[in-house]
Amino acid sequence: MKHKSYLPYLLVLPALAVLVAVLYPFLTGAWWSFTSYRLNRGGPEFNWGKNYVSLFTTGEGLHAVGITLLYAVVVVVIECVVGVALAMLLNYGRYGNVFRLLIVLPLLLPPVVAALMWKVMLTENGIVNWLLESAGQPKMLWLNGPDSALLSVILIDVWIFTPFVVLLAQAGLKSVPKELTEASAVDGAGPIRNFISVTLPMLLPVLIVIIAFRGIDSLKMFDIIYTTTKGGPVDATTNLHVLAYLDGIRNLNFGMAMASLIVLWLLCNVLSSFLLKARRREVMA
Template sequence: MKHKASLPYLLVLPGLAVLVAIMYPFLTGVAWSFTSYRLSRGAPEINGGKNFLVLFSSGDGWHAILVTLLYAVGVVAVELTLGILIALALNHGRYGSVFRIIVVLPLLMPPVIAALMWKVMLTENGVTNWLIEALGGTGSLWFNGPDTALLSVMLVDVWLYTPFVVLLMQAALKSVPPELREASAVDGAGNVRHFFAITVPMITPVLVVVVAFRGIDSLKMFDVIYTTTKGGPVDATTNLHVLAYLDGIRNLNFGASMAALVVLWAICYALSFLLLKARRKEISA
């Protein structure tokens, strides 16, 4: 009988082991964020919350947080808008199946390769400036300009990940019963009113998923930014993830690096919590 009573607890052990294996590196990083751990100085020494005080009291720290938030809000807003518009066009277009294949092609390309491709095209003497000047316009510095670098990196992100939003939005739009469109048309509702009054409420669960996935990915973006600008020029594109890399890998200051990553984790967690809370409130309403 004792063996039968202990069996449920034994079945939990594999899942518990996986949880411990996942949490151990995370908790180690959190512990390091409260130390002055530098690889050149040996064992870490506890310094309380000094790393967080330095991060929040310095202009570099707040600038990295601002860049992180601006980047995430900007790319998610553009990708969501373009994704919905393209999904609507593909669903109602005659050649939707053909264009659907073309639209998803950027998803097949690794982000680093895509970033390198755009870096070559957006150089000062690259093909993009050549086309603009051939049409009578003025070329831009793109990744090399302090005022244009962040927008240029966001352009690469939008090109890469809008297809992901398109795929999810297409699936969501196909789940809306066509009878509702017919009923709204009978009531005199136009396309715009039908979209905001019927379609948007019905695809809200997918919208929440898209914002969560793309929001968190954008908040912790590193590969596209570092491949194209390395956080520059100066610090125009230095977000929290790039700042953590520069502190930890270049300066060997693991304590400051982990502090930046803990703040980044807190922002991602807050976004997930707010989205889930809003979704639960909507379900219970």
């Protein structure tokens, strides 16, 4: 009679433990999103999805969804354009290695520390307004103005994470054969046409990875926004993640907070699924 080995089952136990540790909080939160669960008013009571209806019918909820999408789109576009441009300059410039060290410095700072640094510099009497006054320009309410707060936070994000795009884009540019660009130049293609017809198609797989990382990170952005503006002034920079924090931690409305986070999770999954399909088609081509 053969002795039955339990080793395979023991090896699976850590994976099962991780699965339970992930699934249980997620399923609990998903259940709460369909309830009127307030910590100061007893246990969760099923409300037939009123939290989601409220999120997409009230001005506060729609505004948070709009800010989430706008922030992600603008940040990804600016970082990709600026990052690829800088990567090309570093790739073909004489002092690329020296400037690369300077460009990646923002990545060495934790986002919260970098955000606090910019918050100090963008105060009314900070160094940025001092430079504006020195140039004969009026001061600006960078983080305190309803019209400028979102732009200021976006620029802080761009400053922090564009080096990440530069590094990945430069790695992608290294894989572009010089023979192709030289042959295109011999055929009479200028720098712009050379980039569009040769470099960009070769760089597309790397760009998909960049958009995936930065897109998902921007959709769920919290630390930079909350550190600099706390979602204000008024609600000018309140995205879904900040709204969930305000509902859950400040107002103790766990049901509404989880509804915001589930919608945010769905947005991240839609983006990742779309980019995975695009990546798969690119590999198959």
